[in-house]
Amino acid sequence: MDLSKKQNKIVGVTYGYAGYQMIQQARQMIADGLLGEIRIVNMQFAHGFHNQAVELQAESTRWRVTPKFAGPSYVLGDLATHPLFVAETMAPQLNIKRLMCSRQSFVPSRAPLEDNAFVLMEYDNGAVGSMWTSAVNSGAMHSQKVRIVGEKASIEWWDEHPNQLSYEVQGEPARILERGMPYLSPNALADDRIGGGHPEGLFEAWANLYRRYAQAIDATDRDDRAFLQDFWYPDVEAGLHGVYWVEQCVKSADAGSQWVDFTLP
Template sequence: MINGELKVKSPIRWAMVGGGRGSQIGYIHRSAAVRDNSFQLVAGAFDIDPARGRDFGVSLRVDPQRCYPDYQTMFEAEARRPDGIQAVSIATPNGTHYAISKAALEAGLHVICEKPLCFTVAEAEELRALAEEKDRLVCVTYGYAGHQMIRQAKAMIRNGDLGEIRMVNMQFAHGFHSEAVEEANPSTRWRVDPRFAGPSYVLGDLATHPLYLSEVMLPELKISRLMCSRQSFVRSRAPLEDNAYVMMEYEGGVMGTLWASAVNAGSMHGQKVRVIGSKASIEWWDERPNQLLFEVQGKPSQTLERGMDYLYPEALEDDRIGGGHPEGLFESWSNLYYRFALAMEARDRGDRAMAGNLDIPQIGAGVEGVRWVENCLRSADNGAVWIDYE
């Protein structure tokens, strides 16, 4: 990657639903998708207001005739074109993800969806079955998973550098919503409204990010039971939580904790994953994504740096510049998007093995994120009790 060779034979013809003017995440989707010439934005239904969406699409140099008033019209019109879209990214409020993803799959499109994929496991499993039936990919934008030091952590754990794994401590606890900022901020308001956000706030919106990172690092771990407690410290957000604690017991006796919060006053981001073994521990913090803390019992603490030759080979594959130069979230998303494109290209030529082996969050990650939130809510809403994981 550091030499910049193109990995996709031809850019995937691509559209967006949502992500228009004022979107918090629309720009990073577009920047990541086009950075390696892996996707070409040719159409979109960018806004719930058709005129505003068309104006925005034109500003992106999308053909005005392909700036559609809604996703249904877009899918129907593009299906009639010989150069129609092959994939779509969904960057809309949570409550729309299921319907748009289902419609896209039925239209024969690959899907890249914001998390959560949907609100219930039943819906998620329906999407998984439909994706299998249509032979299409569903990818989920767990955007932090493209950081190279996540792959370094996975390799270190796999190769026994930490010894026997005992504990996994996770958190995503920022302070930006420590007051009712949603009263003046529409892009935050929907996140604390059950009609649009679904049955949870920080569990679905924040906690699933470090949870997925832990699944990348420790793919063999399976949750056997958990206990969850959730709170609404800004009372107007009830019944949605703005703070939650989860304890997990994995098969084999490994223990895990996860703290998710939007009211950790003073914290910028506070997303960390710490894996503790019998010999050593590692810790990754998304505010310092180019570093991985490595602490061996009885030895001085080490800070491993992105781009250095002492890292495992898989941690160097996606480097875009030499060590010492900081890479950030846009690079992480770009690493995922070019891999999304490779997987789609492979699936389109019938190479299911390659599409399945690429290290990206696919439909299974989306399903498990929804399943985890459902289990957390079941525990919390029954008095923060231990429950068997279903």
């Protein structure tokens, strides 16, 4: 991070799911107060593709469960950091105060790295959060979801249906908001390539992020600090935040699932 500042360069981290347009819609709805005060953030990324020791045959998986390459964690780092950043993009006003983690190695050969973990979080505004991340959720595809619950309404996004956002107001029928429709915020429509009803996917979401990187590079080269102040993209601080979150989760789990403070160094 110091090097990027010294050389006046940006660093982009490919938290690719944040590039979906409905994440922008969720961010705008929360900023507009449609959910009210945020109370609960529920996150998960729990697939089932590694419910057996597939790494014994698949070299592409082996590095993920090898501490020499993966570091101190498997699914917390490889999976959970993605919905964590998506939730933080939706509700950037929330800051984690402390967390508690329990992690398991259901395929014993993966120990000490986990293939399943649960994390509880407390935020500085009094909200609470939870994360379930797993590679042994048998029968599941990605099962990456982010649900944010406010005092008036809730929203939920699921990466297997990324062009939709569930909007649920207490006492009213649940609504499914669709990408590309004119009732969405301008921010959610800005990256559309094709009209509603025609799905866009992960390649487009990544392209949306790379467009943001290009805009950030341009603004940095022009020293346009006003633009950068109100502009978001997964930057070096987002990457540092994710790494520190994983480290604190491991610290908590290895200490018997004790609560640990979350204060960025």
